[in-house]
Amino acid sequence: MLPVGRTDRQPTGPMGGTDGTDGGARLRPLSTRSGVRRRLCWWSAALGLALAGVGLATILFGIPDLTIADLREVLGGGGTELERLGVYHLRAPRFVLACLGGAALGLAGASMQDCLGNPLAGPELLGISSGAATVAAAVIVFNPSIPGFAVPWLTLAGGLLSAVVVLGVMARMGKPSSSAVLVLVGAALSAAFGGLVTLLSVLGDQQDFGAISRFLSGGLAGIGWPGVRRVLPWFALGIPAALVLGRPLNLLQAGDDIAESKGLHVVRARLLILGLGSALTAAVVSVAGAISFVALAAPHVARRLLGTNDARMVLPVAALVGALQLSAADLAARLVFSPVEVSVGFWTALSGGPVLLFVLRRQVRGTPG
């Protein structure tokens, strides 16, 4: 239960509220609401600017490198064939997809963390990503004649399977299920799906194996506009839907009892939110593979930047942080070891992993035990 004195502070409870953890010690204490709003404006602007910078770099750098003058020429309809191809058909769709996918993952992570009251909830640790990726691997190997737009639906089914198991365990454990248990359930699910992927890679041929391993680590290479178009409806519906979840998420953070008393149907809300998070994740996985450490890390970065747990403000910033992280990681994946392209998952792990270990250092202390 939440101590009474805490409810009148920010509109939110501590993160990991159902753990009974003391969230107050973790964040900058008692920031005023106007201060938070100011930070929201500043950080949104700063992140937007950084994103624009990364976008420009994505368009300019690579093979061939462009200068601003070249770019202006290309935009004016000039430039060489290769330059036009690079800008319009390779780099632009990648950047768009990185932004949308990163935002989707950031939102999925933020909403799952608040909805499960667990700072370590994220599609990659709950087995949702690996469920979706396994289905995607099966699609690669068996190559059934299904239209492209159906693939996200199939991956969603895989992701939802994990989500249902996680929710089922939560329901059976009773309310105070600790972070550890959820993450362990997720680890078990990931291991089971990993076993299935092993089986699939044995069933497939050498080429399939390459495709599967590329899928498991995630990558934005060679997707282009057709891939973007395939998942655009998912993002167009899912991202705005996730952005307006602030109020129910705040209520869920405050604890089930308080949420119920404020008229929120807790079980239904949790199901819907987890379903939406899974859908966003599955859409990303269906084109770009299982990219980890964006959904887990971005919300924590957003909370630290804002100094609040208020989901209404955290959500947009988490989306921006996720977009920035994924597009920067994609840029690094293309450029750092050029001409070899490294999986984007490595760079997101490199940037997000330490954040997560840092969170863990502070968080687990609070788990009862």
Added chain:
Amino acid sequence: MRSTAAPGVPVRQDRRPLGARHSRVALVAGLGLLAALVAWSVMIGTGDISLGDAVRALGGRAASVLDHTIVVKLRLPRALIGVVAGGCLGLAGALSQAATRNALASPDLTGVSAGVVLLTVVWVGFGPTSVYHPDDILLSPAVVLVGTVGGAGAGWLVYALSSQRRGDPVRLVLTGVIVGLLLQTITSFVLRVWGSSATLEAYFWFSGSLNARVWSHWNVIWPWAAVIGPLGLVGASWANLLQLGDDVATGLGVDVRRSRAGLFLVSATLTAGALVVVGSIGFIGLIGPHVTRRLVGGDLRRVLPGSFLCGAILLSAADVGSRAFTTRAVPTGTVTALLGAAFFLFLLLRDRPR
């Protein structure tokens, strides 16, 4: 005093462990089961061989050259490797569970397996070796050492990241899961950037299977098990004291941190030995000790050898099962992963706080 483990993941005191006499019965039954599995493993496969023929082939009086090749050169080493590797994994799991006092700690959950895989793949790719074929590289004893360094390094990293004044069992596993995920990412990164056919094959090797394991692999694993295994077993009475809780153990004169680290290191070493030979086969290290504890109670002097036996039975059964009941070669790792995950969820749900 701290409880034996964190809520949700307690080392469960089982209601009615077997007495000494019944444990002996269980031991004999287990050995009998293992022998039966080995025999079955020798008999089945493409070209079934009757038990009589198999025995004759083992005695050097095979009915045909083909029988001799199949039984002595292919199936027997496979069966024996399954026994020893499974045993190592079971013992490793029991040791790491004892070291962390966490019933859910096992090599796959503490990042050890991921560390072994990463360093071995790196070694196969860049190691100072003139041997070209990855199968041969994987057979050199140096690889086992490298794998041990990787596993122990990852285990140590997890341990260091998660330890405060006293190691917190829950945090250890959480950190282990995350570090494991990171290491897997780095592995796929290595494969992506510097991937050669050798590293790719090494990675394939680690997908966990007993296919194509022959006597040369046996020569890698048995010395390892023969040296490190007893080292783990003699730690039992020590580990028993650790189970009383840090305060009590310290009071009894145990250097808690050091003995815990020692047990952990032995566990990582055993894991590396098994993994280099059979690939990352999950969950044996989790299930083996659980079943054993259920049968013989919490005394580690019985649990540790029992876990070896139980792990051996589990891996052999998974291998025989995957060959006997499926038409295509399902990797053993897939069988253990699926069954293990189900068992793991069952454990979590059974131990839910009331």
